[in-house]
Amino acid sequence: MIDKRIVGGMMAVSFLAAGTASAGEDARLVEAIRSSVDYLGKEGDRWLRGEVPVQEGKGCVSCHHVGYALWSRREAQLAGVVTDDAAATDLRSRAMASQARPGITRVVSATQMIMAGAHSDNDLELIRSDGKPAGNWRAGGQFPTQLRGEDESDDVASMWTLAALATLQSLDAETEARRERASSWMGQAEPGASSEWHIARLVVASRQGDETHGSDLLERVLSAQNPDGGWGWLVEGPSNPFSTGQAVYALALVDDERARPARQRGVAYLLERQQPDGTWATPSKLTSTKPSDGKDYVYRYWGTAWASIGLSRSLAARASESSVDHRARR
Numbered sequence: 285m286i287d288k289r290i291v292g293g294m295m296a297v298s299f300l301a302a303g304t305a306s307a308g309e310d311a312r313l314v315e316a317i318r319s320s321v322d323y324l325g326k327e328g329d330r331w332l333r334g335e336v337p338v339q340e341g342k343g344c345v346s347c348h349h350v351g352y353a354l355w356s357r358r359e360a361q362l363a364g365v366v367t368d369d370a371a372a373t374d375l376r377s378r379a380m381a382s383q384a385r386p387g388i389t390r391v392v393s394a395t396q397m398i399m400a401g402a403h404s405d406n407d408l409e410l411i412r413s414d415g416k417p418a419g420n421w422r423a424g425g426q427f428p429t430q431l432r433g434e435d436e437s438d439d440v441a442s443m444w445t446l447a448a449l450a451t452l453q454s455l456d457a458e459t460e461a462r463r464e465r466a467s468s469w470m471g472q473a474e475p476g477a478s479s480e481w482h483i484a485r486l487v488v489a490s491r492q493g494d495e496t497h498g499s500d501l502l503e504r505v506l507s508a509q510n511p512d513g514g515w516g517w518l519v520e521g522p523s524n525p526f527s528t529g530q531a532v533y534a535l536a537l538v539d540d541e542r543a544r545p546a547r548q549r550g551v552a553y554l555l556e557r558q559q560p561d562g563t564w565a566t567p568s569k570l571t572s573t574k575p576s577d578g579k580d581y582v583y584r585y586w587g588t589a590w591a592s593i594g595l596s597r598s599l600a601a602r603a604s605e606s607s608v609d610h611r612a613r614r
Contacts, residue, residue: 313599316555317365319562320592321357327585328353329375332382336581345382347425348582351396352589354379358400359596376402383407391421392441398448411445412462419469421445426582429574431517436476442466443484450491467492479508479515479527483534490537502538505531506546513549517571525564526571526583528553529590536594536601544605551598554591563588 514523566587
C-alpha cells in the first residue's frame with residue numbers, strides 16, 4: 285500500500301517547483317520546517333546522550349525529547365522537505381536500541397516511535413500489556429504535571445496511542461484486541477478541558493474514518509481557535525505554539541473544506557512566531573503546574589516539535605489539495 289503522505293510529499297516538492305502564486309509562502313514554510321527539524325535533531329541527540337545538566341548523564345527517550353525529533357523529521361521527509369542523513373540515521377538507531385531495553389519505555393514514548401516509523405517490538409509489547417482497568421493507558425512522564433486533571437492527561441496519551449496504532453498497516457491479534465478495548469473506552473470518555481483532548485480525539489476519528497463523530501469534533505476544534513489564529517492549552521486559553529501545532533496537524537488530516545481556512549490561519553500564527561534559532565517559545569506556565577526554574581527548554585522543545593509536525597503535515601495537505609483543485613478546474 286502506498287502511504288498517502290509520501291504522495292503528498294512528492295506533490296509538495298512539485299508544487300514548490302511549479303512557481304505557483306503561493307510558492308513564496310511555501311518556501312518560507314519549508315525553511316521554517318528545515319530549521320526546526322535541525323534544532324530538534326541536535327537537541328534530541330544531546331538528550332539521548334544525557335548531556336543536558338538536569339539529566340546527570342542519564343540519557344533516554346523521554347515523553348518530550350528524542351521521539352519527537354524522529355517523528356518531526358519523518359513528517360518533514362514525507363512532506364518532501366528533508367532527506368535522511370548520517371546524524372538522523374544514527375539517532376534513530378540509538379533511540380530504537382534504547383527503546384528495546386525492557387522496563388524503561390513509557391507508552392507515550394512508544395507512540396512517538398510508532399509515528400516516527402522507528403518502533404521496536406518492545407514498544408508494541410508495552411502497548412499490549414500496560415494500561416488502566418478502563419482500557420486506556422497511563423501517560424507518566426511530564427503529563428501528570430500539566431494544567432489539567434491527571435486522568436485527562438492519561439486520556440490524551442491514550443488517544444495519541446490509538447492514533448499511532450491506526451497508522452500501522454496490520455496488527456497482530458493481541459495488539460488488535462488491546463486496540464479494540466481502548467477504542468471502547470474512548471467511546472465513553474468525557475470531554476476534557478484542554479484543547480489537546482479535542483484535537484487528539486479528532487485525529488483518532490480521522491485516522492479511523494469515523495465520520496459520525498468527526499464532524500462534531502471538527503466543530504469543537506474550529507470553535508476553540510483564537511482571533512490571532514492560534515489555539516490555547518485550555519479551550520479558552522491564550523494561544524501557544526504547542527497547542528497550535530497540534531491543531532494544525534489535526535486539521536491537515538481532515539478532508540473537510542471548513543478545516544482549510546482555520547488551518548492556514550494556524551500556519552500563519554506559527555510562521556510569525558518562530559525564533560531565529562528555529563524554535564518556538566512555549567512558556568511552561570501556559571501548560572504546566574510545575575515551576576519552570578529556568579527549565580522552559582522542555583516545553584520549548586515540545587512546542588517546537590508540535591509546530592514542526594503541524595507545518596509539515598499542512599504543507600503536504602496543501603499540495604494535495606492544490607492538485608485536486610487544479611484537476612477540478614480543468
